[in-house]
Amino acid sequence: MAGAEETKTNDSLIGKRIPKMDAPEKASGKTRYVHDINLPGQLHAKILRSSQVHAKIVSIDTSAARALPGVHAVITGADVPWQRPIGVAKDHLPLKTDRVRSPRDEIAAVAAESEEIAAAALKLIKVVYEPLPIVATSEESLKSGATLVHGDDLIVPGPDGKPQVVHKGSKDNVAMTFDYGQGDIAKGEADSDTVVEDVFWLHYVTHCCMGVSGVLAEFDAQENLLLYSNTQVPFLHKREFAELMGMDPGRIRIIQPPIGGGFGSKLDIYPFEPIAIYLAKITRRPIKLVFTREEEFAASPTRQPVLLKMRSGCNKDGKLTFRDVETVHDNGAYTSWGATTPFVMMQTISSLYRVPNCRYRTRAIYTNNPYAGSFRGYGNLQATFAVEAHMDKLAEAIGKDPLEFRLDNAQEPGEVTPQGMHFKSCGFKNCLKTAAEHSDYQEKFRTSISKWNNGNPIKRGVGMASMLHVGGGAKIYQSDGCGTIIKIDDFAHVTLITGASEIGQGSETVLAQLACEELGLPLSAVTVVNSDTDIKPWDVGVHASRTTFIAGNSAIGAARKAKAKILATAAAKFNVEPDTLNLRAGCVIEKASGKKLIEIDKLIRSLHFSDKAELVMTTHYYEPPSQKQDKAFRGDVSAAYAWATQVVEIEVDTDTGIVKLLKVTGAHDVGRVINRLGIEGQIEGGVVMGQGYALTENLIVENGVVRNPNFRDYKLVTAPEIPEIDISFIETMDGEGPQGAKGVGEAPAICVAAAVANAIYNATGVRITALPFTPENVYRALRSNAQPPTWIAAA
Amino acid sequence: MSVSIDISFKLNGVNVRTKVTPGMSALEMLRDELQLTGTKYGCGEGECGACTINVDGQSLNSCLLFAADCDGREIVTIEGLATDARAEALKKSFVNSGAVQCGFCTPGFVVQAWHMLGKTQHPTPDQIRRGIEGNLCRCTGYKKIVEAIADAGALLS
Numbered sequence: 001m002a003g004a005e006e007t008k009t010n011d012s013l014i015g016k017r018i019p020k021m022d023a024p025e026k027a028s029g030k031t032r033y034v035h036d037i038n039l040p041g042q043l044h045a046k047i048l049r050s051s052q053v054h055a056k057i058v059s060i061d062t063s064a065a066r067a068l069p070g071v072h073a074v075i076t077g078a079d080v081p082w083q084r085p086i087g088v089a090k091d092h093l094p095l096k097t098d099r100v101r102s103p104r105d106e107i108a109a110v111a112a113e114s115e116e117i118a119a120a121a122l123k124l125i126k127v128v129y130e131p132l133p134i135v136a137t138s139e140e141s142l143k144s145g146a147t148l149v150h151g152d153d154l155i156v157p158g159p160d161g162k163p164q165v166v167h168k169g170s171k172d173n174v175a176m177t178f179d180y181g182q183g184d185i186a187k188g189e190a191d192s193d194t195v196v197e198d199v200f201w202l203h204y205v206t207h208c209c210m211g212v213s214g215v216l217a218e219f220d221a222q223e224n225l226l227l228y229s230n231t232q233v234p235f236l237h238k239r240e241f242a243e244l245m246g247m248d249p250g251r252i253r254i255i256q257p258p259i260g261g262g263f264g265s266k267l268d269i270y271p272f273e274p275i276a277i278y279l280a281k282i283t284r285r286p287i288k289l290v291f292t293r294e295e296e297f298a299a300s301p302t303r304q305p306v307l308l309k310m311r312s313g314c315n316k317d318g319k320l321t322f323r324d325v326e327t328v329h330d331n332g333a334y335t336s337w338g339a340t341t342p343f344v345m346m347q348t349i350s351s352l353y354r355v356p357n358c359r360y361r362t363r364a365i366y367t368n369n370p371y372a373g374s375f376r377g378y379g380n381l382q383a384t385f386a387v388e389a390h391m392d393k394l395a396e397a398i399g400k401d402p403l404e405f406r407l408d409n410a411q412e413p414g415e416v417t418p419q420g421m422h423f424k425s426c427g428f429k430n431c432l433k434t435a436a437e438h439s440d441y442q443e444k445f446r447t448s449i450s451k452w453n454n455g456n457p458i459k460r461g462v463g464m465a466s467m468l469h470v471g472g473g474a475k476i477y478q479s480d481g482c483g484t485i486i487k488i489d490d491f492a493h494v495t496l497i498t499g500a501s502e503i504g505q506g507s508e509t510v511l512a513q514l515a516c517e518e519l520g521l522p523l524s525a526v527t528v529v530n531s532d533t534d535i536k537p538w539d540v541g542v543h544a545s546r547t548t549f550i551a552g553n554s555a556i557g558a559a560r561k562a563k564a565k566i567l568a569t570a571a572a573k574f575n576v577e578p579d580t581l582n583l584r585a586g587c588v589i590e591k592a593s594g595k596k597l598i599e600i601d602k603l604i605r606s607l608h609f610s611d612k613a614e615l616v617m618t619t620h621y622y623e624p625p626s627q628k629q630d631k632a633f634r635g636d637v638s639a640a641y642a643w644a645t646q647v648v649e650i651e652v653d654t655d656t657g658i659v660k661l662l663k664v665t666g667a668h669d670v671g672r673v674i675n676r677l678g679i680e681g682q683i684e685g686g687v688v689m690g691q692g693y694a695l696t697e698n699l700i701v702e703n704g705v706v707r708n709p710n711f712r713d714y715k716l717v718t719a720p721e722i723p724e725i726d727i728s729f730i731e732t733m734d735g736e737g738p739q740g741a742k743g744v745g746e747a748p749a750i751c752v753a754a755a756v757a758n759a760i761y762n763a764t765g766v767r768i769t770a771l772p773f774t775p776e777n778v779y780r781a782l783r784s785n786a787q788p789p790t791w792i793a794a795a
Numbered sequence: 796m797s798v799s800i801d802i803s804f805k806l807n808g809v810n811v812r813t814k815v816t817p818g819m820s821a822l823e824m825l826r827d828e829l830q831l832t833g834t835k836y837g838c839g840e841g842e843c844g845a846c847t848i849n850v851d852g853q854s855l856n857s858c859l860l861f862a863a864d865c866d867g868r869e870i871v872t873i874e875g876l877a878t879d880a881r882a883e884a885l886k887k888s889f890v891n892s893g894a895v896q897c898g899f900c901t902p903g904f905v906v907q908a909w910h911m912l913g914k915t916q917h918p919t920p921d922q923i924r925r926g927i928e929g930n931l932c933r934c935t936g937y938k939k940i941v942e943a944i945a946d947a948g949a950l951l952s
Contacts, residue, residue: 023890026898027905029833029873036832210837210845210899210933260835260899261933293838504897504934677893681935685896688936711842711931719924719937 013513014739017677018523021509022258022502034214034228034257035290042216042286043072045279046118047272048108048125049299050100053704054147054368055129057098062108064124070117072283074125076108080278082157084166084244086269089175089335091150091167094244094271094278100129101149101333102368103705104299106271111279111287136703138307138328138365139792141173149173149333149366159246173366175331178342180360180633182350182418188322188357192313194397196390201770201789202306202382204330204699205692206297207375208716211260213300214290215273217280224251225277230259232266232501233541234533236477244274245281256531262503263689264374265301267543268336272299297709301373302699304338304364305330306382309791312390318400318408322357325349325386328792331364331372338372339364341379343476344469346633348383351417352468353391353409358418368704374543376686380469380750381693388465388754389769392761402445402464402758403436411468411643413732420627420634423641425742427669427730431645432466434728439647439665448762457655461763464647465754471671471742472640472734473624474544481623482551483537484558486515488566488616490608492586492601494521496558497529499539500551505745506678507547511555513674514738518559519566520583521600537619545743548674549640550624552738557620565616566600569607573598625736640734640742643669646687646751648723650759657779659760661691663724664752671734671742679744683727686748692717694753698772802866806831807875815862821855822846824862825872833873833902837931844930847903848872854910856929873902882909884947892943896934904930908944917948 025031062074077083077097086092096105108125112118133147140146151169158164189195216228225247231237234254242249259266276289291299307328313321331339342362350358364372395405411417413426436442444462451459473480485497496515502508508528516523529535539551563583570588571578574597582589587596588603607614629635649663664687673679696715700707708714733740753771760778761767768781770789780786799814806829815824820839825831825848834857837845841856848857849871876882885908888894895901904927911918911926918926923944924937932940 017893019890019893020895023895023898024886026895026901027886027889028877029902029905031898032832033835033899035836036826208931208933210835210843210897210931212836259897261897263933293840293843506896681893681896681939684936684938685934686936689933710840711838712840716931716933717937718928718931719941720921720928722924722937725936725938 013517013523015673015676018509018513018675019677020506021512021523021528031258033211033260034216034230035211037216037228037257038288039216039218039286042288043111043113043283044115044118045109045111045276045287045289046115046122047106047275048122050103050105050107052100052129052131053103053134054132055100056132057096057100057107058128058130060108061126065110065121068117068121068124070113071110071121072285073111073279074108074121075278075282082246083274084156085154086244086271086274087334087336088268088339089167091154092334093156094274102370104370106275109275109279111283134703135173135367138330138367141365141367142792146173149368174363175335175366176339176364178346178360178362180346180350181358183357185322185324185357185359189313191315192321193316194394195311195313196393196397197311198389198769199789199791200308200310200386200389202308202385203771204302204305204701205697206300206302206699207261207263207265209261209263209265212291212293212296213270213272215276216286216288217276218286219280219284224253227252227254228257229254229273230266231256232262232503232543234501235538236541237269238533240269241277245277254533256501259503262542263376264378264543267374267541268301294709297714298370298706301336301338301375302370303375304341304372307789307792308382308386310386310390312394314394314398316398318398318405320353320355320409323349323355325360327362329362329364329372330367330369332367332369334371336371337374341374345379345383347419347421348380348387348468350419351411351421352387352466354411369701370706376689377746377750380467380746381690381753384465384467384750385754385757385771389757389767392758401442403432403442406432406466420636421641422636424736425640425671425732425734426643427732428466428643430730431643431667431669434667434730435645435647435665436464438726438728439649441647444649445762452765457653459652459654459763460649461652461759462647462649463755463757463759463762464645465751465758466643466645467747467750469642469747469750470544470638471549471642472638472736473546473550473626474638475624475626475628477540479623480540480546480550480626481621482539482554483619483621484554485537485619486558486562486617488562488604490601490605492521492525492604494519494526495529496526496555497536498551498555499537500530500547501539501542502530503542505547505682506675507551509678510548510674511551514552515555515559517739518556518563521586537621545642545745545747548741549737549743550622552741554620554622556738557622558618561618561620562616565618566603570597570603573603639736640671642742642744642747644747644751646755648752648755648759650756650763652760652763652778654764654782657775657782659695659756659773659778661695661723661756663726665726666748667728667730668744668747669730669732669742670744671737672731672740673729674739674741680727682744683748684725687725687752688717688722690749690752691723694756694771695773698774800863802863804865804867805869807871817863819862820858821848821860821862821865822857824865825857831872831874835899835902837900844907845900845903847906847930849906849910854907873906876905876909881912881951884950885909885912885944888943888947888950892939892946894935894939894943900930900932904932904940908947911944912948912951916951920945
């Protein structure tokens, strides 16, 4: 392995191109995902979903299904009267009892000897519905007299058996609101020489993890629950599953097999998971439940569609004066994390650029559509799309170069924003300049405009967008920490047990690198254990681009304690002070001379097998120095913030509306590169995900029904369409970051659509404010045949 | 509950006999009957390439092939590429190029690239991109996969 060779030459591992440690298994097909695991005696489960979009359930007849040979159990809500609600607002029972609010809604489930039998049994279940009016859009949902999606109280038996209201029925369809303000909007508007206003529409997309959703659930003879789960937040889910099942959380063990893609989709508990657990409890057999791809499209979370109205101003000197934003989010039928994405959107709206006066009001609205979850970027793609469109529009209105205008308003190191975010390290201006320089942005920007009327139907354009995102965790829970246990055996082999979860991003390799850097050992000396809640220490989960930063600092902390113990042992043995020694290339060395004193394994053996008989085992819990925000959304929510600028170059065929993404030139303030190969992979993958959001992906939802639940009609970017990608890393060496690093996972996906919108304008002179930029939408917009998004009157 | 059909074919160089049902896909047979789980289910309708296998020298989506139609054929899966030199070069370059993240799509890409390099040892980047357009990857953005295949081609010469 490359890592091992590099250590032999006594080089640092930091910043090197280190292959992902689990890649050989994956490339040879040996990795066992949840789909590949089968337990002796397991049954296969399938879920019956609603055939209606919005309806009362009159009756459910499962008798024929129960009678089918090979069927072990058929359950409906009536069979689990003790079921508890799930989701962020607890507005949702896993098995619906009296009403369905979406075609994904779970009505019954079957456990059978094969998937085939389970599927056959589903067809035998008879459900009688009484249809209700469909609330298909936020606009309809907000009209007075609209059918209420959650008008009634949700009542379930409480822990004492007595009825308990777990979700209050609402008088309107508003699921959640966020309001934030800084400064004085009226004053900002009065101070403005130019004001622009637009309404933006950000469409539905979904995660499309290559591995579909799935879970295995099993109870042992003592009622302990074992789950093989794709969750991104195993410790939070242990607690939630315990509450759902009325169990002691200590009796729940979650094993996380390697996961076929996460991207935020596995941050919540979805109905299929409790349903599998109910079936395991009832049948006393292991239950395997795996989705089909069609089910994955129809019944997994989405990035929420947003209608966004923004009004922005600046003075003639080019300083932003105010920004006033109102949004309506289609929450879908139930409340998951999607409803809380305004928390991130407001950071971009208030603090990407310095804007003294700012207001942000938002509502998440219940409809009968698929419900919105968290998805890489967490609202930031939508917010950035609007903010960066207005940066270009304002620059144009006052006759300023768009790069200069951004530089005049960009955040700088040391800034504490009105929202309370403290930008201790901030390479934003450097990102702007670097991306512009490497793409020759300014020259190309001017050239494109000069060719608007040259008669050539093929137009070229450049567009720029930047982003701010949390890069040092996000304190949204009581703790944003991560624990690490390190044990070093008598052959100096390190077992690094981390709370962090690996979802393909390469955390195991980065954590091993950081530990090896402290311990002077090669990567081949490390095994990372990260997938079993009975073994690994607590971690809040893999989200918010936090793992390298938080779990990295935790791994370094544990490694430093191990190092101190090894050095103290060596110091006693050689009768010197510990601080004169270091660990390098598998040996204890004299710091001053570099002279090798003893091999680490030999030293550890002498400690272990001596009269003192000790092992080298350490623990460390890292909690970042960040704050939970107060009720007004003020507070330094992350220990560090990541920045990036991306410039895109596109070609628009004005005859067909086809937009080709030719090149993306990015500059990312990542604090410091830990694994160059890994971080390039994160950025390239994020850019292409952003490309899909901008150009090809569109979950078509009509009257509550997903119309394109397959990869033929929901178009992911394929290899021939990818752009040339040129990335520069801006290393600001964050003071709190592990070896100076900040988070990067979400950052690369955030800017692309915003930059493409600006590039389409630069190429054609037409500003399109609605996504996606599919050929049809662009073609219509270029011919003024497109209806631009309009604000909801009832709002 | 269904009729079963006896078939025999060569799987990864070994003659096998098995019973399959009429509606069963080759993918289901490989994964559920023969426990070869390196071939993945991604969509079940030939759109993602995660289930790519090689049948009589042709690269195919095993989800679109009836198991019964494997009778008399010669089939190679990712497991059959454990010792093959071309596949070894590919796997090594996928690892070293960073072409693997979640890894779910990777076996399909390796089998597809193995087929491609068998036909054209030094494909151009454009040929590579075309050659893998039937395989979807949600993590990597394809760039490192294209580089890995080009590197493997170079390594083999």
